Amino acid sequence: MAEAFESVPFAAYEAGVAALAARVPAELGWHARVALDLAWTWQPGGEAVFRAIEPRLWLEVGRNPVRLLATASRACLERVARDRAQLERAEALARTLDAQRMRASPSASGTNAVAYFCAEFALHASLPIYGGGLGVLAGDLLKQASDACLPVVGVGLLYRRGYFRQRVDPDGRQHEFWSAFPKQLLPIVPVHDATGAPCTIVVPLRGHDVRARVWCAQVGRVPLYLLDADVAENDALERWITAQLYVADPLFRLLQYAMLGLGGVRALRAVGVEPAAIHLNEGHPALAAIELAREDLGRGAPFAEAMERVRARVVFTTHTPVAAGNEHYDDGVVEEVLRSSAIPIGEVLALGRGADGRFGMTELALRVSRSVNAVSARHGEVARAMWRGVARDDAPIRHVTNGVHLPTWMAPPMRALLARHLGEGWEARAADPGTWAPLEGIPDEELWGVRERLRRALVDFVRERSVLDRLARGEAIDYVEAAAQSFDPGVLTIGFARRVAAYKRLHLLIHDRERALGLLGGARPIQVVLAGKAHPRDEPAKDLIREIFTLKHDPVVGRRVVFLEDYDVSMAQVLVAGCDVWVNLPRPPQEACGTSGMKAALNGGLNLAVLDGWWAEACDGANGWAIRSPEGLDERAQDARDAGDLYDLLECEIVPLFHARDEGGIPRAWVARVRASLRTIGPRFCAARMLDDYATGVWREG
Numbered sequence: 001m002a003e004a005f006e007s008v009p010f011a012a013y014e015a016g017v018a019a020l021a022a023r024v025p026a027e028l029g030w031h032a033r034v035a036l037d038l039a040w041t042w043q044p045g046g047e048a049v050f051r052a053i054e055p056r057l058w059l060e061v062g063r064n065p066v067r068l069l070a071t072a073s074r075a076c077l078e079r080v081a082r083d084r085a086q087l088e089r090a091e092a093l094a095r096t097l098d099a100q101r102m103r104a105s106p107s108a109s110g111t112n113a114v115a116y117f118c119a120e121f122a123l124h125a126s127l128p129i130y131g132g133g134l135g136v137l138a139g140d141l142l143k144q145a146s147d148a149c150l151p152v153v154g155v156g157l158l159y160r161r162g163y164f165r166q167r168v169d170p171d172g173r174q175h176e177f178w179s180a181f182p183k184q185l186l187p188i189v190p191v192h193d194a195t196g197a198p199c200t201i202v203v204p205l206r207g208h209d210v211r212a213r214v215w216c217a218q219v220g221r222v223p224l225y226l227l228d229a230d231v232a233e234n235d236a237l238e239r240w241i242t243a244q245l246y247v248a249d250p251l252f253r254l255l256q257y258a259m260l261g262l263g264g265v266r267a268l269r270a271v272g273v274e275p276a277a278i279h280l281n282e283g284h285p286a287l288a289a290i291e292l293a294r295e296d297l298g299r300g301a302p303f304a305e306a307m308e309r310v311r312a313r314v315v316f317t318t319h320t321p322v323a324a325g326n327e328h329y330d331d332g333v334v335e336e337v338l339r340s341s342a343i344p345i346g347e348v349l350a351l352g353r354g355a356d357g358r359f360g361m362t363e364l365a366l367r368v369s370r371s372v373n374a375v376s377a378r379h380g381e382v383a384r385a386m387w388r389g390v391a392r393d394d395a396p397i398r399h400v401t402n403g404v405h406l407p408t409w410m411a412p413p414m415r416a417l418l419a420r421h422l423g424e425g426w427e428a429r430a431a432d433p434g435t436w437a438p439l440e441g442i443p444d445e446e447l448w449g450v451r452e453r454l455r456r457a458l459v460d461f462v463r464e465r466s467v468l469d470r471l472a473r474g475e476a477i478d479y480v481e482a483a484a485q486s487f488d489p490g491v492l493t494i495g496f497a498r499r500v501a502a503y504k505r506l507h508l509l510i511h512d513r514e515r516a517l518g519l520l521g522g523a524r525p526i527q528v529v530l531a532g533k534a535h536p537r538d539e540p541a542k543d544l545i546r547e548i549f550t551l552k553h554d555p556v557v558g559r560r561v562v563f564l565e566d567y568d569v570s571m572a573q574v575l576v577a578g579c580d581v582w583v584n585l586p587r588p589p590q591e592a593c594g595t596s597g598m599k600a601a602l603n604g605g606l607n608l609a610v611l612d613g614w615w616a617e618a619c620d621g622a623n624g625w626a627i628r629s630p631e632g633l634d635e636r637a638q639d640a641r642d643a644g645d646l647y648d649l650l651e652c653e654i655v656p657l658f659h660a661r662d663e664g665g666i667p668r669a670w671v672a673r674v675r676a677s678l679r680t681i682g683p684r685f686c687a688a689r690m691l692d693d694y695a696t697g698v699w700r701e702g
């Protein structure tokens with residue numbers, strides 16, 4: 001990490017803590033320290049420190065500790081100030097986080113930082129600057145980098161209106177709304193320069209000098225720098241650049257990506273970080289490479305030479321195996337955005353030229369990077385075929401399969417169970433399969449006990465949320481109460497929750513209505529939890545939600561199937577933990593990786609999924625169930641076949657296995673699968689393994 005940071009460790013964080021602490025009773029200083037380090041979110045007992053202050057308010061403020069401290073009444077805070085036990089818990093947690101933040105880097109030197117650029121980061125529900133899987137991956141990577149003491153800094157945008165919020169009407173039509181978050185109440189801190197003035201950068205965009213403030217989200221040891229164009233010097237349109245994720249207009253979207261790429265590098269210079277490597281997570285930030293070359297170009301270096309020097313420092317992860325997902329822009333749009341930037345636009349256009357002659361960020365990223373990777377073995381094959389002729393021979397597309405941050409996604413009861421059996425410090429050794437060997441010695445009763453507890457917590461959540469969602473939709477009272485009365489903590493629970501997109505084939509669940517109703521209403525019923533947002537302009541995806549809702553008039557569906565609105569990371573934590581079976585039905589080979597199934601596996605959930613993305617390399621026949629989905633059929637034939645496999649597996653294998661109980665009520669064969677799933681998936685699909693792969697295979701070379 002750069003000198004500026006070592007001389008004043010975590011200066012922005014410390015200043016933010018001082019400002020927050022000044023607004024609460026002096027005794028709550030430890031609470032302020034914890035509130036501004038997002039590492040509290042993955043510490044055992046972290047949430048309890050804040051929830052105890054005012055449990056109802058904690059949920060009302062979206063589990064945002066800064067907002068909690070700012071909105072709790074003075075009387076409430078003073079009550080906490082007199083509560084020794086509460087203060088001691090906060091102090092202990094703050095000291096733990098301080099110690100973790102201050103650990104020396106194993107390879108500390110001035111210039112070894114990796115700057116990880118991404119258009120979205122999902123760290124916690126209280127910082128809603130993400131849309132879905134891409135953001136979750138980026139957030140998990142930063143958290144793991146902190147845990148592993150790797151010198152990573154994040155770079156992103158501070159969207160003050162975030163991603164859209166979802167409501168669904170009684171016919172299943174999705175409605176979107178946005179709400180702005182008061183920035184001073186987000187768990188982030190403003191960065192200041194050496195004179196104490198707010199750290200601001202200037203990016204020439206569309207002929208104007210657009211300004212952005214730099215904020216920092218402290219993710220344990222890892223700072224995430226966030227650019228915010230909502231400053232007084234910018235006009236209304238410029239301020240909108242960082243208003244919300246993935247706006248519709250292509251020119252505007254390119255302005256966002258230019259702010260991220262060009263502005264991100266300027267922000268790093270402003271805070272004194274000279275990164276050894278720039279990691280482009282997806283193509284959006286690719287202009288960062290051009291900004292890196294700018295000084296060289298200013299000294300008169302030829303463009304090709306400057307870019308070769310830059311390439312030694314840039315690496316790229318591609319995530320999109322669907323051609324349409326890799327956006328293209330007309331030359332005029334690129335020229336308009338960059339016209340005042342002193343960047344040689346013709347050369348940039350040539351570097352980003354795609355097969356159809358138009359400019360693409362993925363093409364640009366492929367040509368400016370020394371290392372390129374896809375996100376699963378299967379996706380690697382697809383990406384190599386897809387980018388033949390664009391990817392450079394000296395940077396062939398390899399793969400690093402995604403992984404998930406274990407402390408974030410493994411629910412506390414499972415974490416506590418494994419901590420008892422896997423030994424001191426096991427989470428730091430999670431990427432080693434040997435760490436998981438003691439799973440064999442955990443009694444079935446204990447493992448099953450945790451599964452029952454997690455399912456019960458999910459059922460409690462579903463009962464409450466389904467009533468609120470249905471009331472807000474204006475449904476009849478009978479229907480409002482149906483799921484709350486019928487969701488059963490003893491019933492086999494199936495989950496399907498992720499972004500709704502046509503290729504994810506939510507509709508396969510109801511492809512054969514008779515069989516679906518038979519599974520829901522039979523003697524050994526199942527219950528189903530659904531959630532997910534469709535992109536606002538993705539009409540086919542929105543139609544899929546409507547299609548699911550056409551079944552709701554069957555009484556058994558009202559009781560046994562819920563669609564929970566407004567999926568986000570905190571809902572995801574409850575769902576992936578509580579479901580017995582996690583379903584994924586992508587049309588292969590369109591699932592680049594998929595990560596929610598990994599999260600389910602960490603909690604003892606079993607995957608039932610099409611062999612695509614990560615599941616193609618994870619499924620061994622004993623740790624879940626596979627739908628083979630042969631390619632080459634037409635789409636309708638493929639759907640019919642895959643739906644048939646889905647129902648066959650549920651009817652003939654999954655439901656009977658779940659009910660094969662011994663005299664103690666334990667489904668021994670089921671628990672054996674849970675154990676096999678944890679043992680085989682835990683070490684291979686955790687973020688610790690992913691980060692090892694990046695650190696040794698991608699970041700280190702060059």
Ligand SMILES: *Cc1c(COP(=O)(O)O)cnc(C)c1O
Pocket residue numbers: 131132133136497498499567568569572573593594595596597599
């Ligand atoms: C993990 C996660 C995703 C990614 O789910 P996939 O099944 O990989 O598509 C999306 N959204 C949220 C909120 C998540 O937590």
